[in-house]
Amino acid sequence: MKENLLIVDDDAHLRESLAEVLDLDGFKCFQAGTAKEGLEMAKLHHPQVVILDIQLPDSSGFQICQDLRRTSKQMVLIMMTGRFLSSEEKTQGFGLGADDYITKPFDLKELSVRIKQLLSRAKNK
């Protein structure tokens, strides 16, 4: 069965293109443009994987990351960013429950492999 995957980003094109690509890889993709919408979607669809932009219009990506991690320990949380992150930021993100970081633009093959790896690890937990 297909795994649910939630993409939270304020850029609709990015959300959709990423969703289409990951759909090819066999994920059922949901999309959210804001943090609030993202949290609602997560409650509704219980995604196994959430790809979160660090900067969202209504909240910090880290905040949602923390909220989502509280709801599920198995959920794979991947943070997206367009800029360099300092090691402090990265450390903080990991501390709040993030599993990985990806930098735009993505190497989509690599991304697919990473998601699958993280998923399989999460299932074994």
Next chain:
Amino acid sequence: MTPSNKRGKLFYKFFYFFLLISLGPLGVVGYYFINLTQESLKKASLNHQKSLAIGFSDAVYNYVSTFRNILVEATRMEDFASMNTARQNSSLNHLMQLQAAFLELSVFNLQGRETVRLGRFLGREPEMRDFSQKNSFLLALRDGEYVGELDRFLGSYPTVTVGVQVLNPATYKPAGILMAKLSLNGISSMLAQAFPQSGRSRAAVMGSNGFLIAHSDRKQVFKPDARLPKAVEEILLSHDEDQGGGEIALPDGERFLGAFATVKDLAWVVYVQEPITMAYQTAREMQGRISWVFLAVVGFVLSLSFLVSLLITQPIQALKEASVKLGRGEFEDLPQLKMPNDEIGELAQTFNQMSDSLRVKTAELFKAKEDLEKFNHTLENRVEARTRELRAAQDELITKERLAAIGQMASVVGHEIRNPLAVINNSVYFIKTKLATGGEVDPKISKHISIIESEIQQANGIISEILTFARTRELKPEVQSANTFLEELLSSYPFPSHIQLVQDFASENPVVFIDPDEMKQCLRNLIGNAIEVMPGGGVLKVSTVLVQQGWVRMDVADTGPGIPADILEKIFAPFFTTKARGTGLGLAVVRKVLDRHKGKVEVSSVVGKGTTFSLYLPLASRPSSMTVDSRQ
């Protein structure tokens, strides 16, 4: 300087002062002295004339009395009193022959009848006269003798009548009168002898009625109406004194010094005159002599005053000149002051002390001025240095602000360009994947998809570079051996085969405190550039040199075409590039990294020969201690 200026006013003041105090009294005294001598000399001259007059009045008296005595003697001759006319005649004749002055001799009896009459110019039987009523007879009878009745014999010779009593020797009673007409020519002869014609002094004897009795110039006397000049005669006739004198001016302008004296018992006056010029000769001579003496004294005083004034004012003048020089600050040119041992000398000494002190003070002032100038210079230098520092700080600030702006921009780029890039990337991937599942794909479509993917990568690379430059990550320095650091870097760098690498590392093995990641980036940029500028091959030399004052220098030198000077100064500016493709951030990153390491980067380039980039880094510890460490 003119001589008058050189002597100065003081000199003339002294000079005139001395002249005044010496010549003033001298003039007054001289004037009185001359007047006094003139007066005394004139008085003496007058006295001399007077004494002459008195002397001659005596002589005249003696003359007359001598002949009277002769007459008295004659009456006492034997039998003369008997009034024997014959005997008397004989005696008188004898007397007349003896004495030429007797011009006539007569004897009168008591009745006044002439009994004997003898005369030089009478005939043989002269007329006998009756003198009974005549003054001469009556007075002679009464007084015993008579002198008077001045007359000019034959209208020419002045004569005087002298009568004496003929006494009876037995009774001492008069028996008759012996009368004589006495020539007075003798007096003129006497005067002429004393006052010769050659001289200019004249003498005369005058009777009471102005009758001229005698004159030193006899021609004056032998005239029937002979008289003295009117002016003289008036004075002589109007006098009351027995003697006197004074200056007389004649109508013709001649001036004389005259004196007179009355002849004793007779009413005659002896008059003596001398021209004023002669009389006052002595006075004039004396005046002349005194004038000469006075002139000599004036001359002497003049020169003495001059000398004294000079003596007093010269040191003052010298002092003044020295003061003027001192005032101009000509210390070296001050004259040696030789001064007298007095107040002026003390003044000179004080002046010398003052000039010495002034010299010292002026030297101090000059020194202070020099110091001040030096200090000013130093201050200027410091201000300049400080200004340079400030400008550098300002430049740095501007650079920082620019970097901050670039960072801001990079952040925007990161978000706003990477997002669309990601979308494009995703979409291309989707298309590629979809096409692959649909069987055979047009090779041209595959090629273009590859081109899009490549360009996405290129764009992402540029963005990464900009973000790297703008990134403000914390520096993480470590102590590293500069040589080892470079060796490791170079060994892992993929050098193309046409590049010849030369390494030359400092034997001291300097240690630096660097962030390896940043420093690697920085050196890679330089090495990359060097390789790029030598596409046809060349030498890349990497070296370390220990420079003085705790610095190590890393050089990256190429043998490329070099950089022109106008470009050389811009190469470290962000986004400056000469390449067809490139962000222009490579060297900007180099400078930023060196700045962050408190070091600096320098470039030297010779067009046609190559370019050398020198990175200066502070040593982690002093080279000397390093040397010691390496020995242990």
